[in-house]
Amino acid sequence: MKLRVNGKDHHVDVEDDMPLLWVLRDELGLMGTKYGCGIAQCGACTVHMDGIAVRSCQLAAADVDGDITTIEGLGTPESLHAVQEAWVETQVAQCGYCQSGQIMQVASFLDMNPEPTDDQIDAAMSGNLCRCGAYPRIRAAIRSAAGKMAAA
Amino acid sequence: MRILLIAGLLAAAAPLMAAEDQVVISPPAEGSVNLETGLAAWDRIYEVASHPRCSNCHVGDSDQPMWSGPSYGAPRPHGMNIRAGDSRIGAETIPCRTCHVTNETGGNDMPHGAPQVADAWQLPPVEADWFGRTSDEICAQLRDPERNDGRTFMELADHLGHDVILHWAWNPGGTREAAPYSLQEHVDDLLIWGVAGMPCHFD
Ligand code: FES
Ligand code: FES
Numbered sequence: 631m632k633l634r635v636n637g638k639d640h641h642v643d644v645e646d647d648m649p650l651l652w653v654l655r656d657e658l659g660l661m662g663t664k665y666g667c668g669i670a671q672c673g674a675c676t677v678h679m680d681g682i683a684v685r686s687c688q689l690a691a692a693d694v695d696g697d698i699t700t701i702e703g704l705g706t707p708e709s710l711h712a713v714q715e716a717w718v719e720t721q722v723a724q725c726g727y728c729q730s731g732q733i734m735q736v737a738s739f740l741d742m743n744p745e746p747t748d749d750q751i752d753a754a755m756s757g758n759l760c761r762c763g764a765y766p767r768i769r770a771a772i773r774s775a776a777g778k779m780a781a782a
Numbered sequence: 783m784r785i786l787l788i789a790g791l792l793a794a795a796a797p798l799m800a801a802e803d804q805v806v807i808s809p810p811a812e813g814s815v816n817l818e819t820g821l822a823a824w825d826r827i828y829e830v831a832s833h834p835r836c837s838n839c840h841v842g843d844s845d846q847p848m849w850s851g852p853s854y855g856a857p858r859p860h861g862m863n864i865r866a867g868d869s870r871i872g873a874e875t876i877p878c879r880t881c882h883v884t885n886e887t888g889g890n891d892m893p894h895g896a897p898q899v900a901d902a903w904q905l906p907p908v909e910a911d912w913f914g915r916t917s918d919e920i921c922a923q924l925r926d927p928e929r930n931d932g933r934t935f936m937e938l939a940d941h942l943g944h945d946v947i948l949h950w951a952w953n954p955g956g957t958r959e960a961a962p963y964s965l966q967e968h969v970d971d972l973l974i975w976g977v978a979g980m981p982c983h984f985d
Contacts, residue, residue, distance in 0.1 A: 647889055669894045670881040682877060684880055685880060688896055693886055693889075695884070742873060746875075752863060753876065754875040756863035757863075757880070
């Protein structure tokens with residue numbers, strides 16, 4: 631089957647029901663997207679499908695309907711996405727395991743809701759767990775990213 | 783007798799699931815249903831409407847879906863602080879479909895995973911508010927054009943025949959308990975109740 635990931639077309643020979651997360655990691659070698667739970671409870675596997683955040687552990691390969699963007703395709707080292715920039719400046723990551731999912735969730739959230747309230751930030755991010763408890767820094771970085779995007 | 787065969791929205795997209803989603807809309811003849819039979823049909827409709835597979839999302843003014851039912855212990859709001867917002871699809875925060883992904887291939891059998899259908903997951907409109915409500919309250923609501931989106935009983939039955947999120951209630955996957963009866967029996971009950979004049983027990 632054909633998938634478009636980070637702007638490139640890929641042909642993969644996988645079962646229809648293989649989760650997109652497995653396709654990305656095992657077939658395409660894109661290891662930035664993480665596995666945490668496999669049941670939509672942690673957010674570590676978040677990628678974008680046509681810009682909307684989606685839990686790649688929940689999406690069967692045959693149900694992919696749109697362009698996929700992973701953390702590897704969100705920005706480049708030379709030109710970071712505003713959310714990545716805010717993440718570096720705020721030094722959000724502790725162990726980092728949850729962070730690609732956090733960043734992908736935030737990028738899609740701020741795209742849909744550029745001026746979120748604090749309650750909306752909490753609601754948007756409560757499905758992304760961080761076992762290191764970096765939540766205060768995550769929240770701070772979201773506010774900073776929203777500011778950067780508004781100024782851009 | 784009028785018979786309409788409605789192949790659910792799924793028919794074109796998912797041939798595997800199409801067979802079980804075909805609903806026949808065949809109301810009893812005008813004047814053939816007495817009050818007692820109509821009220822008995824209503825009681826079965828209420829059993830369905832108040833079952834967690836249906837009522838958990840019919841939360842009215844609240845934008846928080848509920849988690850209740852045999853596998854949940856005490857009823858409580860959807861975990862992870864989920865808010866469907868004014869959009870009812872979570873557009874303001876996290877879209878329902880981030881986890882309840884659109885599924886055209888017939889999976890949806892993962893215990894504890896997010897339920898999936900071949901449509902965008904969402905909450906029903908605010909007016910269709912019946913979580914925790916009584917049989918009389920829901921009965922009055924369902925026959926009130928102001929609160930049922932101006933639908934006749936035939937249109938309500940047709941709506942049930944088409945909406946694949948509603949069909950999920952009878953095929954919820956994982957270890958979730960299905961709504962009672964079957965989709966076809968529920969549609970039949972709605973038609974019996976309708977032909978009886980949509981009676982409520984308090985009439
Ligand atoms: S791995 Fe997908 S949500 Fe946890
Ligand atoms: S930084 Fe370690 S899990 Fe979030």
